[in-house]
Amino acid sequence: MDLSAPPVIRLSQARLSYPTPDGEIEVLSGIDLSVSPGEIVAVTGPSGSGKSSLIAVIGGLEPLSGGQARVLETDMTAETERGRTLLRRRDIGIVFQAYHLVPSMTALQNAALPLTLAGDPDAQAKAERMLERVGLGHRLTHRPSALSGGEQQRVAVARAFVAAPRLVLADEPTGNLDQRTGETVIRTMFDLARGSGTALLLVTHDPALADRCDRTLVIEGGRVVT
């Protein structure tokens, strides 16, 4: 963790609202946040507090409705959707509770996808090495439907880290897994993040897991309360 380097995430009064039939509903109501390179930060809070929306904003999946967001030196409020997508491809890995693997692709193809998109000629070899690191060297040619939940999530983790991103976002990555499998996934993620100096923003309901992170942010009603 390098606290002297510019933060990988800096949010200032970040606001996000969605249209509904009854009018706009605000899910982020002025979030201030800063994450340093290599830092592992837990985000906790009750359901509906805006944790997943925070991940969507930082990952460039949703444009802010107001405020400022700088992620990896990129002004996300000014950047186009294409620009945000390319940033994600290059420098941001994301892991979700529901895995979100491409069902028709093998584990190797899924893990290699960010590199394939970037046109990396060594995509397959790098992905193969990454899958071996997460313990799936023997499941390279299996499709998601042939993998257990824990294995699918480890493929998702491999995919998130394969392009050596500077930032990984994880939204309740163990929510669908039993405790033992979840622990394996978390340990893998922590090892990969610490080994590569990647910043990790981890949404979780698990206080014990939050305690293992460098610090914890609590969100309630779309605001950071601690």
Next chain:
Amino acid sequence: MSAETIGGSAADGRAGNAPARWAVLFGLVRAELGFGILGLRLFMTCVVIASAMLGLIWLLSDGLADAMRDNATRILGGDVAVTVVNAPLDGGTETALSSLGRSSRVVELRSTAAAGPADAPRRLTVELKAVDAAYPLYGAVEMARGTDIQAALAERDGIAGAVVEPSLLAQLGLEIGDTIRLGESSFEIRDRLLREPDRLSAGTFLVGPRVLIARDRLEETGLTGRGSLTEYRTRVRFTGGTEPEAALAAVRSAEPARGWELQTPSEAAERVREVTNRTTTFLGVSGLAAFAIGLTGAWAAVAMWIGRRHRTIAQYRLSGATTSMVVALHAVLVAVAGALALAIGLTIASIGAALLLDMLTTRLHLLWEPEALVGEVLLVAVTLALGLAGALVAGLSGITRVPPLRAMRDDVPGIGLSPRDGLVAGGLLAASLVLAIAGLPNPGMAVAAALGLTVVAGLLAGLGLLIARAAFRLPADGFLALAVRQGFTAPRAVMLRTVALGIGIAGITGVVAVQHSLQTAFETQIPTRAPDLVLLDVQAPQVERIRAQVAETPELGGLQATPFMRTRLLEVNGRPVEEALVNPDKDWVIEGDRSFSWAAEPTGSELLAGEWWPADYDGPPLVSAEEDVMEAFDLKPGDALTYSVLGRVFTSEVANIRKEYHRTMRPEFLVVASPTPFRNAPHGWIVSLQGVTGESLDGFVSALSREAPNVTVIDVRRLVSDAAEVVEGAILGTLMIAAILLLAGSLSLAATVSADVDSRRREAVALSVVGATRREIAIARLCEAAATGLAAAAVGGSAGLLASWWIADGALRVDWAPGLVALVLPAALGVITAVAAGLAGGLGALPRGRGQLARMLSG
């Protein structure tokens, strides 16, 4: 069948008694219908297309067949008809026929009508028909002014009357009241002919408009001279006391000479029906194909709808609804949508069939009753309902195996058809197909065609499978290649898509290739091969004068004169031809009178077997048989052929077998004999002129009509042009059918794409998460759809080109020239329809709008 299958019992242990269960079901149906059945619109579109297409074809073909049957006596013109060529029946035979009931005599021949000044007349080849006072024995002649036929033909102010088809007035620039000249007589045009009850007895190919005159004014025209090609028909309408079978036996026993043709109404209708059967069977098979493709689409659409309702189904199950209740609810909803779509499809079919039947029966001079369609519509509805029930059972099958908890998950894999439901669905579909085939006018031909179609579909499927497997094994390093390859991960799905699109592509490609071949033939081959002018009924002395005139006028081109007579084949090696026939496809060679000629020297045709007789041969007649005769009887040189010519019966040795290349367009004859004794018999000649240039033709024809009024002039160039128009119409119709097949196929494809839309959306989300831009995802999807389309194009296009070669070379006998369009079109059609179907089915679905992506990701 258990309660866990679609067709099983509706027993619902929790819901209490039966009335209560029905009340619950009714309430649920009402609530669901209140929300609407828009989710089933793709299913409904498939059903509308399937029912409209099959219904239209079925109603049209049945309507035509019924019209033929109901009009049988009108078509023949009596309860029995006897036709002889060249010379009328003798008085004794006529008297014998007249004794059986009311009789009528009609004479038909081709002639030339002239109008305008005698020194510069306008001329037109016409189909002349002279009718007696008893005509018509059945039906009525319909004319524009509603006058009586006998009154219209009668002499007024010293001039006899004529009734003509409107096209004659248009082509000669005449009005009612004007005069036309036929041979040496003049006739006043009294009315326009709209419907002639016995029109079809003259055959379906007429070289000019019909002209009706009185029988007793025919002789004075001088058109029935020596050797004229004239058909004399005597019809009898049995009186009340006549026993038909006994009367027919009496007619047969009165046969004055072998070579006359005796027909009954059923035979006359059957002959015409054979022609329409071929057309309607082709249409029927197309209808069956659309029906099959449409039902496949309907099945996929229902399955897709059920797939999207997994959560709803699970909610019902979690709330305590039994499987049978959930199945019943969905079955009712689909049935309501299906019935609505069926009603729309059948309404379209009924209106279309009524309009087409009205047009066709008017053209064929038949009467048709719209009420006759009602029963047929019900039968079509039952057939379609059975097919729909099969598709419904297949589509709903998945419901029975969706456990409540499993259905609550998003990653539920597709649930297919259970074997038991598969059997029920297959049985219903088979019953529907059997009914549909049985409803076609020629079930045997329809079964053969349906089997052929199945084989083609099987080949398309096999090729699709091979392409899918080959494509999947190709290396795919880049993102696009990887994405395209995703379209081939499920070979069975690729197979179905290839068949769904391939049939339509094959149809359109085939039609376009045939059309181009015909167009090329009409534009380039026929003009160089076909004569410009054909003169019929030319007498021997006239031939020499014409030959001299052509020799003096180089602009008239080359001349070919051929003796022309008619013959009727009677026996082969002493056995009647009906018994000797070994190839039923060639039975036309024994139907009616066929072309006959004599020649001292070879006609220029290729000899398949045997030798031509010496040029100076003067012995008993030898004959040269055309290839079709050989195929009809397995004939070979040395066999004996018995035939009648001009009422005399001859038995000759077959000297050789000839092959006629029909595409040469020159006069062809089924049988050619050695000259003696036919050289001296009374007969006409066919004279053809080829290579005519400049304006000399008009002067030649004018002079000919003055000097030889008996000669019929046929402008082949105009006939070719008319034929081209007819062919264009047929091509347009076929093209429309193929387009509908393609539409049905693309809808079916859209339905199968729709079935995957949710997983595709999740896939798009996953791609988006790892940094694929919208553009990249869209291009990948388009490439994937295009690849599917190209696979279908490869197999469908090949099948279409192969079929077009067979049709052009074998059936139409023109050179196969598919043209560039037919070669490029399959790929374009495949890509466009696959992409359009993919987009319509939601292939390009990406979450849009604020919050959608985040919600999907966290869900």
